[in-house]
Amino acid sequence: TTTMILDCDPGHDDAIAILLALGSPNVDLIGITTIGGNHSLDKVTYNARAVCELAGRPEVPIHAGCRRPLIRQPIDAAYIHGETGLDGVDLPEPSRPLAAQHAVDWLIETIMGREPGTITIVPTGPLTNIAMAARLEPRIVARVKEIVLMGGAYGVGNATPVAEFNILCDPEAAQIVFSESWPVTMIGLDVTHRALCTPEVQAALCGANPRLADAVGGLMDFFRSTYRDQEAFPDPPTHDPCAVARVIDPSLVPTRRCPIDVELRGALTYGMTVADMRALVDDSDPACTTQVGMGLDTKRFWALVADALARLG
Numbered sequence: 001t002t003t004m005i006l007d008c009d010p011g012h013d014d015a016i017a018i019l020l021a022l023g024s025p026n027v028d029l030i031g032i033t034t035i036g037g038n039h040s041l042d043k044v045t046y047n048a049r050a051v052c053e054l055a056g057r058p059e060v061p062i063h064a065g066c067r068r069p070l071i072r073q074p075i076d077a078a079y080i081h082g083e084t085g086l087d088g089v090d091l092p093e094p095s096r097p098l099a100a101q102h103a104v105d106w107l108i109e110t111i112m113g114r115e116p117g118t119i120t121i122v123p124t125g126p127l128t129n130i131a132m133a134a135r136l137e138p139r140i141v142a143r144v145k146e147i148v149l150m151g152g153a154y155g156v157g158n159a160t161p162v163a164e165f166n167i168l169c170d171p172e173a174a175q176i177v178f179s180e181s182w183p184v185t186m187i188g189l190d191v192t193h194r195a196l197c198t199p200e201v202q203a204a205l206c207g208a209n210p211r212l213a214d215a216v217g218g219l220m221d222f223f224r225s226t227y228r229d230q231e232a233f234p235d236p237p238t239h240d241p242c243a244v245a246r247v248i249d250p251s252l253v254p255t256r257r258c259p260i261d262v263e264l265r266g267a268l269t270y271g272m273t274v275a276d277m278r279a280l281v282d283d284s285d286p287a288c289t290t291q292v293g294m295g296l297d298t299k300r301f302w303a304l305v306a307d308a309l310a311r312l313g
C-alpha cells in the first residue's frame, strides 16, 4: 500500500483522480491539499470536499493551500472547467468542516511526523504548495518517498504552444520542485493525451458504479464539450488520474530518466518544461532525480479507474 497525499485543484480530471485514489485498495490517501489553479482556491477546495462526500469518504482531511502563485499573476481554466471549477454535476453538500490548518503547514507536519521514505505526494495542480513546503522546511525533501506529478510535457503544450497549464500557473514553483533532490516523476501531456475518455470508456466507468454514474457521466459530458469547443479534442484527455495510476501500477506508464528544467524567462516559452532527452543519463544514474512518463497502457489504465469506482460502493 502506498501512503499518498493528493495536492489538487478540482477540476474534472482532479475529481476522477480523487475517486481513483479513494477507491484503490493499494492507496492509503491520508489527506488532500488544495491549490488555486483551475479556479479559485475557495471553489476548488469546496469541490474537493464535495467529491469526498460523493465518494462516501467525508472523513478524509482536506487542507486549503496557497491562493496565489509565488511570483506571477494568477490564471485559471474556467474555459475548460466552468464557473464552479466543476460544472456539469450536482454534488452533495460537504458534511464536515474544512480542516483549519494551512495545507503547507499540514504537509510539513505530516511529512516530518511520519517515517522517512513513506509518503508519496501526487500533485495534480500548480506546484505552489509543494515549493512553499520545501522552502519553509527543507528537511522534508529527504523524507518524501517520491513526487509523481501531472504537469508539463516534452512535446506540445496546452495552455500555450509549449507550456502545460499546471506548470504555467506557477513556473517558479515548478522550477523549485524539479530542482530539489527528491525523486520526481513528471506525467505530462505526452502521457495524458492518451487517456481520452471516449463514449465507450465513459459507459464502462458509469456501468462500474451505478451510484456514481450520474456524477461521473455529468463530469465527462461537460469535460468533453469544453475540450471539443476550446481545444478541438474529440474526447477529453483525463490528465490527473494518470499520475495516481502510475503510483498504483508503475507498469502502466513507462518512464525515462532525464534532467527536467522549467523555462522562466522566454517570451514565447515561459512555463515550458525542458526535458533533456539527449540520452546523456543512464536510467540507473542516481545523480539524476527526475524522470518523465513516456506512454500509457490506455486499456489497463481505464480498467484500473473502473475497478476503483466499483469499489467505492
Ligand code: BDR
Pocket (backbone or CB within 6 Å): 011, 012, 013, 014, 038, 077, 080, 124, 125, 150, 158, 164, 165, 166, 239, 240
Ligand atoms: C491540467 O490542467 C488542469 O486544467 C487539469 O486539471 C490538469 O491538471 C492539464 O493541463
Ligand code: CA
Pocket (backbone or CB within 6 Å): 008, 009, 010, 011, 013, 014, 038, 124, 125, 240
Ligand atoms: Ca488539475
